Amino acid sequence: MSDTERATGTPDSQYGLVSVLYHSLQGGETLQSYVDDARRAGDAELADFFRRVQEEDRNRAGEAKRLLAGRLQLAAR
Numbered sequence: 001m002s003d004t005e006r007a008t009g010t011p012d013s014q015y016g017l018v019s020v021l022y023h024s025l026q027g028g029e030t031l032q033s034y035v036d037d038a039r040r041a042g043d044a045e046l047a048d049f050f051r052r053v054q055e056e057d058r059n060r061a062g063e064a065k066r067l068l069a070g071r072l073q074l075a076a077r
Helices: 003-009 011-040 043-077
Strands: none
Touching: 003 011, 011 043
């Protein structure tokens, strides 16, 4: 059992998924301001880049949610 697991009572794998989920969601939110800034500056190429990165974060968050849900269901049994 790791220090994190002892301190939180949460298995490392679940903690890791929660962390990835949180950071992906936070990144997606932050990236929206970057998209908006690039649009205001008239830089469509940069706005498109930030939108693609934001989509990657959205996909990562979705996968983390799916994986976490499955593991939480297993833990509840």
